[in-house]
Amino acid sequence: MDDLLYEELLQEIFTRLPSTPSSSLSVSLVSKRWLRLYRSSRTSLSLRVPPHNSIIPSLSSFLCHYPSLSSLSILLSSFDSATSTGCSLSDHLLFAVSSSCPNLRLLRFLAGPVSFSYLRSLSTTCIHLTSLTVSLPRRPLVFSWIASFSCLKELSVHVCPRDGVEDDCGGNKESGLCSSEGFEAELGLESLYLSGIRAGDWGVGWLWKNCKRLKKLQLKSCESIGDGESLASFVKCLEGIEEVELRTCRSIVDGVLLKLAENCCSLTSLLVYDGGSREGLLHFISNCRCKLTKLDLRLPLDLKNNHLLAVALNFRGLSILRLQSCCLVTGEGLKTLGIALSSGLRELALINCDVVEREPGLLATLGQHFRQLKKLDLSYNEMLLDKEFVSMLASCNFLIELKLRGCKKLTGLAMSSMCKSCQKLESVDVVHCCGIEAEAVELFVLNSPQLQLLQVEESKISNAARALVLNRSIQVVV
Template sequence: MDALLCDELLQEIFRRLPPSSSAAVSLVSKRWLYLLRSSTTSLSLLLHHPHLAPPLSSFLSQHPYLSVLSVNAAAVSGASDHLIRLVASSCPNLSHLRFFPGPVSPFSLFSLSSSCPRLSSLDIPLCRPLSFLWLARFQNLKHLSVQSVANNSSGFEYLKVGDNLLDEFPDSELNLESLCLSGIGPGDYGLNWVWRNCRKIKSLKLKRCESVGDNVSFSGFLQGLEELELRSCRPIANGVLLKLAENCVSLNSLLVHDGGSKDGLLQFITETNCNLQKLDFRLPLDLDNHHLMAIAENFRGLTSLRLQSCCLVSGEGLRGVGRAVGGGVEELALVNCDVVERESGLLATLGQNMKRLRRLDLSYNEMLVDKELMSMLVSCDGLVELRLRGCNRLTNVAMASMGKSCKGLQRVDIMNCCGIEAEGVEQFVVNSAKLTQLQVEQIKLSSVATMWASNHFIQLT
């Protein structure tokens, strides 16, 4: 049988197999192993000994069509630059690279740009002081993620080399579309070059940042932004939000988690000219009803509202949002929000106001009971995704209601719901015609449910 299948047909079959099958395929024969590696386009490597370069180089050279590579390794002094040069020389067709053995130098990135001209996505750590002049060499780069780490002994040499290259790489418009920065500190002024030269960026994500460099350059950069995420950025949250209100009219998605500014957020909501459609807040002590009322007044085009651990929000504020913009909301998340448990009837009211809901997430509301959930689902017959992870008081009764009220459900998460038993899961699986994915504990899957899921291509995780 093996001799009847040509190489091209076998490679096409291998491409269609799930990743979990790769190990078994590689054991069939040397031919299959060779063809599997030749058809592989994506790899994730964990290196315990990053200094063993020859075996790695040989291994990578056996994957000529590799386009997506993730490398993680123990931090070894001097190993990162050597490894990235090895990757660059062995994988000329790379389009996506995630590289986290340790901080890399601009020298290595210049080499990477020459060897991998098709690179469109790059995720790397850089040591301070930061220099981004190497970006000028990556003309096809669309997505960049950088983690700033502590200074090392050679960091200042790297910056000096970068400064000497200013004449070779003057200000010019780059093609970056999304940028993620982590750990930016007060002295990281190398970002100013990015703000001046990356005006095509639509998505900006800041994590654990204490500065954005020069305020003037940053303000100009914000003008075309469409998506912003601030995670654990309390030192800069207020300033960034105020600059957004003054300089940006194109923003449609805002996420603020774990550290905001109560006054700055309210001022942004009331003064911005942006027509925000997606809001995602995890602000236990920085979000209250004043913000929700302002959202209801100013963002009439809202389609997605996600709140997590927002302790100061009450039913009054949520009902106000529901009445004002509920008709257009397609996604609602109230994760670990005790207002769901405090105010009886709130979910029923939201369901009546948000009849276009497609995705609902009520995870980790441990005291949520069947009656409250069922009263909402009766009005939300268009749901395709429902997440109830960690809702311990829900029972099989809620599962039966889900099957009857929401016949279009495709993705459901009921992990860690102690009150839901195997019988309820089985009945739900058998009676949900459009279900494609169910997240539930293995112990709650009966043989009937497992067989039904297998026959109807339902993914169980």
């Protein structure tokens, strides 16, 4: 049989197999020919390598078996080791990647900080790269190497913590530019993610000055975005921005939101996690000229009812609303939102929001307002009871995705209600729902004709349910 199958046919079959360790192992054990063809057909690969120099030659020879790779992820099994030894190991690993995988379009390289000279070398070998994730040293922080990547659209930069060595970049601290970055280069970046920017990282000014096409900006654990002329360049970047994410950026979030409200009319999506002031957020919501369609907030002590009332007044076009760990909001604020957004909201998340458990009847009221919901996430509401959940589902007949992870009080009654009220369900997550037993899962699978993805513990999948899953090609994630 093996001799009758053409290599091209086998490769086409291999490309359609699920990317799971079991599939890879099953194919590779058939024969050396199958192993060779399977490797040559792979376009995506994720590797975790040990922090030893001895891995470099073997990595190069290993990657040579995958000539069709277009997406590669390299992580170090011990990132701290790489940081403590500087750029040497990670530089050589990056060189091994660039010399073995010239066709890469996506590279996620988190094996420690890399030198700028090796990044420029990467740009000459992997000329098709459109997405790059790297870690950089903070001595000094330089971004001019980005200009050598002509096709780059998405960039993620993780700045490593200070390692005790501080070099003077000869920079102009007022403009936020280093002397080596005095030239202009209009970058093609559309998506930018920065993590770990600190006050004094003056090189970031060059980045703002040359990013004129940004559509998506993500900042995480950042203390500064620059001063002087670099601040003016940053404001210029915001004019055409469509998506902004601010995670744990308490010292700058108010300033960024203020500039967005003043200078941006194109913003459609905003995420703010763990930071900011109540006044700054309220000012943004009340004065923003954008037509937001997605709002995602995780502000345990900063979000109150007055913010929700402002959202109800100014963001009536919202189609996605996600609230996590919002301890200070009440049912009154959520009901006001329900009235204002009833016609347009398609996705709602109330994750670990104790108001769901604190106010009986709230979910039933929200269900009546949000009858057009497609996606609902009530994860980690540990005290949520069947009665409250079922009363909401009675009105939400168009759900295609439902997440209940960590809702420990829900039982088989909740699963039964899902079958009756939500016949369109395609994706369900009931991991860590202690009250839901294997029998309830089996009945749910049997009576959910549109189900495509089920996330549940393996111990709750009975033999009968397993047979149903295989027969209907339902993906199960355990």
